[in-house]
Amino acid sequence: MARYPNPFAAIRASWILSRARQRSQGLSQTELANWMGVGQAALSKYEGGSREPSFAELQRLVAGTDFRLEVRLRPEPRRAARNENAHRGDPMPFAADLHVSRRLPAQLSPASGHLPPSEADGPRLEEALLHLYEVEALTADLRRPEDRLQYAYERFHHERDRDLIHQMLPLGTGAGRAARILAREIDRAIDRETDQETDRPSGRRSERRQQNDPRAARLTWAYIVCCLRAEEAICRERATRLHRALDAAQQRRRAQIRVEDAEFIARTSGGPSIVAEIDQAKAALTSADQACVDHGRNGGGHDVGLSGERYIAAELTELADRARALYQELAREPAFETWRTSHAPTDPLYDAWLDGDLRDSPAPPRLYADWNALAADHRGLLASGQQQPGGTERLVTDPFGQQWQVVLGTRPDSNPDATAYVTAAHVAEDGQQTGPVYLLAAETDHARAADAVTTGAASLSAVAGMLRNASRER
The missing domain is CATH 1.10.260.40 (lambda repressor-like DNA-binding domains)
Structure with a gap:
């Protein structure tokens, strides 16, 4: 069966x-x-x-x-x-899946979803099943771009197809994880209902069901919804990469036309000025070729823009829209709204990333428990023996009235005028910075970061947004 x-x-x-x-x-x-x-x-x-x-x-x-x-x-x-045990056991056999993990709140995990049943729990079993079928259908469609590229590579052996296969690998990881966890939660709900049916005295069936309809656990439901939001972000990030590759291919084509025009003029009219024009055109072509090579990892730079990137980007955008619609549908459940209300003051930038000011960012800023956790994850960020960064500082607030100390610092081994990092530490009522810390930017242009930190609104999300734009321009 x-x-x-x-x-x-x-x-x-x-x-x-x-x-x-x-x-x-x-x-x-x-x-x-x-x-x-x-x-x-x-x-x-x-x-x-x-x-x-x-x-x-x-x-x-x-x-x-x-x-x-x-x-x-x-x-x-x-x-x-063969893989049934993987479904029935740990829903994350590959816990190092950074593409999803870095887009989930650090304080939330499937194991944290077992609270006493309450009215704030997730949907009933029937609705959870319907959502499971929707998530599974989305997951299957998310894996089709990679399957088609695998077929194309096996048949034609173009290295650009292999580049695109690597780019498509993260697709479906967020939705797939949501489906596995939701299926396991449905299993648990059925097991709980079965156990309670055996212990419950006989009576009218409708009354027994109404008294204890099985529901998805509240925090588990929040985790599932966040996985779908992560899936949307992954799709949009991959589509953005393809659009950048298409732009690079277009610049290369323009450079090629410029070289051909200059060489044609040299053959027909000549002149000393045309030699310099040819040199400049060839230099621009070399730069454009290198930009295309940078978009590949297996030597397929010459095929960038010629391997269906435009079609794949359009497909990924459509899949991202579907993931967004499903996320919004599941987020309307009271279980997620209850979790979000309690979690938002703890991680305000993640709340802004869900559907606020930082919605267009590829991933939310990483929140660490304290400076020690930040230093352990980024060992080259602080100098030896340094407990907290030093540099340009600014006090900002979040939507909940909490204060955060934003600091623009430089790495100990870098040129102060070249790269910088930006952190934001929570300031307690007594003025101490002993709480959580955001890493707003790990490596960014110092001049642009200084503008983001020192100018604009004194809002945590506004500073994070300006740093995001500075990273895009870099």
Whole structure:
């Protein structure tokens, strides 16, 4: 039988019928019953779960709403697949997946999702199952660009295709992780419901279900939603890379045309000035060629812009939009709103990255527990024996009224006029910087960073946004 998720995780007919009717504008039980020729009492029992309609009856009743009931059979062998244990065990067998991890809040993990059940928990089992199918469909579509490129490389052996394969590898990691964790959470909910059914005294089935509908754990649901937000960011970052490669290819083509025009003029009219023009045109072409080579890692620079990058970029943008729409749908659950309300003051820049001022950033600024954690992760950032950075400072606030000390510093082994780093430390009421620390920029242009720190609004998100723009211009 099907094993993943739990085969007993079934969507009840009562939930399907009530959801279809309630989402049909202005449709009451009485109106639906009269329209379909059934008694209002019978329809009430169907929606309440005390009476189960046949599948044909369910299809007919749903057809009386603004929806239609569709069913498909998904092939799944009776024997367990080799990777079933990976699904049933740790949902992150590759914990070093930095593409997703660096886009998730450090304080949130699947293991932290086990709180006592409450009204602030995630959706009920039926809705969680529907969301699981949506996330799985998105994950399958996210892996198709890599599959097509693999086929093209195996057939034509173009090195640029291999470059693009490496760029597509992170696609689907966020949505895939969300699907695995959600499936495991559904399994746990079913196990909890099964255990409670055996301990619960007999009674009316509808009353028993209404008393304890299984739900997704609150923090686990928040983690799933954040994984989808990370997936959107990954898709947009990869699309941006492809657009930059296309721009480099266009600049190379213009440089080639410039060289050809200069050489044509030299052959037809000549003159001493044309020699300098040819040299300048060839220098520009060499620079443009190097820019294309920089976009490849396997020697496929000459094919940059000629391997379907424009089509792939458009596809990634469409997939990012789908991930965004799914993120917004799941984020409307009270479970995520409750988590976000409590988490936002702890990590205000992550909250701004979800759908605020930093939404367009590839990843949120990294938040560390303290200076020691920051220094351990970036060993060359501070000089030996230095506890905190020194340099240009500015006091800014976040949307919650908390103060942060922004510091522009230079690495001990770098030229002070070349590269710089920027941190933001939380300032307690007593003025001490003993709390969390943001690394706003690990390596950026010193002059542009100075403008971002010293000018503009005294807002933490505004400074982070200006540093992001400075990094793009670099």
